[in-house]
């Protein structure tokens with residue numbers, strides 16, 4: 001299996017190199033050269049498999065034989081042993097034909113753990129085999145950072161630097177990043193928003209001298225392995241609802257478009273997914289794009305679902321590549337427009353292709369609060385604000401006989417203030433995270449300035465040459 005860049009100007013790479021590279025050297029994102037296929041019979045044979053076994057079955061074709069089977073099996077089993085629910089990602093029914101796929105039973109209570117726990121082990125394995133070290137820089141609007149720090153803390157072959165928007169993450173999210181005592185962890189509070197953090201990250205990757213000098217690697221969903229690992233729970237949930245003999249639709253709280261792109265990948269691999277519905281909060285660039293065909297950024301607005309406060313949605317580039325029949329020149333043109341004027345207009349035929357698979361909607365903060373309240377009243381189920389945005393959007397789309405699965409991307413206890421304001425209930429952190437809110441914090445505040453951040457990373461990275 002080879003991985004190609006969406007911008008077509010970087011060399012194709014094998015699995016291990018693509019994982020270590022993160023962003024392609026031409027600024028593009030890696031995607032598999034072709035989608036592995038499972039027949040209906042092969043999917044049927046996956047029914048009833050424990051989550052780790054399913055992950056091994058679904059993900060092995062992506063490895064291109066580069067990770068020995070017994071090693072991969074061990075890494076997968078270790079990754080999912082960190083989850084506190086036996087099913088790893090359980091499915092809970094909340095209405096006649098609606099379900100929440102709970103993705104928040106990992107160490108940091110967010111869906112990011114599902115991929116991050118595996119990615120850290122994969123990277124460690126590849127680096128150890130090659131006798132190398134890497135510097136990992138991640139950008140977060142709140143959840144990726146904590147999940148990455150948990151997964152990489154104490155690993156000798158990597159130093160991890162997480163850029164988070166100063167003052168714009170929830171207190172629980174912040175502490176999950178700032179209370180780590182591991183020597184290889186650095187939390188950097190950037191004076192800006194998430195798009196600034198992600199912009200700095202991409203600029204670091206595109207500064208090849210810096211990139212090479214610190215052996216830069218990435219753990220955001222620009223890294224293919226993040227998307228890959230997220231494909232598995234589309235299979236697990238669809239299988240338990242009757243796949244491949246019954247189609248399923250998914251509504252996904254969306255920001256960087258990584259999670260929903262994993263659903264698209266699952267569909268390309270043969271899973272019968274009817275609709276993939278993008279749910280945004282007030283930062284509704286993707287909902288507007290699906291409505292108008294124009295991707296146009298405007299300022300980021302701070303909401304009660306901070307992890308979705310994003311304008312530049314990285315993985316949308318992967319969908320543009322697909323919708324343009326993998327035309328890298330078209331993708332480069334769109335991305336140049338985004339860089340120059342903050343906008344681009346998508347060709348009609350490409351938009352039609354996207355609309356044939358995806359739908360989109362938005363939930364503003366009042367709608368999110370009302371959904372948290374009403375779901376508690378009618379289903380006795382406490383939503384976090386991100387999942388609530390998706391439940392609101394899904395409610396406007398349900399209606400067919402096809403089951404609707406909403407991805408539950410975070411535990412409500414990560415956002416107690418917003419949840420309590422909405423419904424009067426303040427969700428408590430699980431006991432095993434009890435000391436989080438009293439532990440000492442350690443972080444460095446930096447301006448949103450490329451040179452200053454690069455300088456900080458170079459000075460603190462053990463991989464720096």
Ligand SMILES: Cc1ncc(COP(=O)(O)O)c(C=O)c1O
Nearest residue numbers: 143254255256257258259307409
């Ligand atoms: C809780 C939560 N929900 C939804 C999202 C959006 O997911 P994605 O960026 O993959 O679209 C995020 C951040 O990524 C998140 O942390």
Ligand SMILES: N[C@@H](CCOP(=O)(O)O)C(=O)O
Nearest residue numbers: 140141142143144220221307
């Ligand atoms: N919402 C994310 C933003 C980064 O997303 P990623 O999936 O690309 O890592 C977060 O919580 O940090």
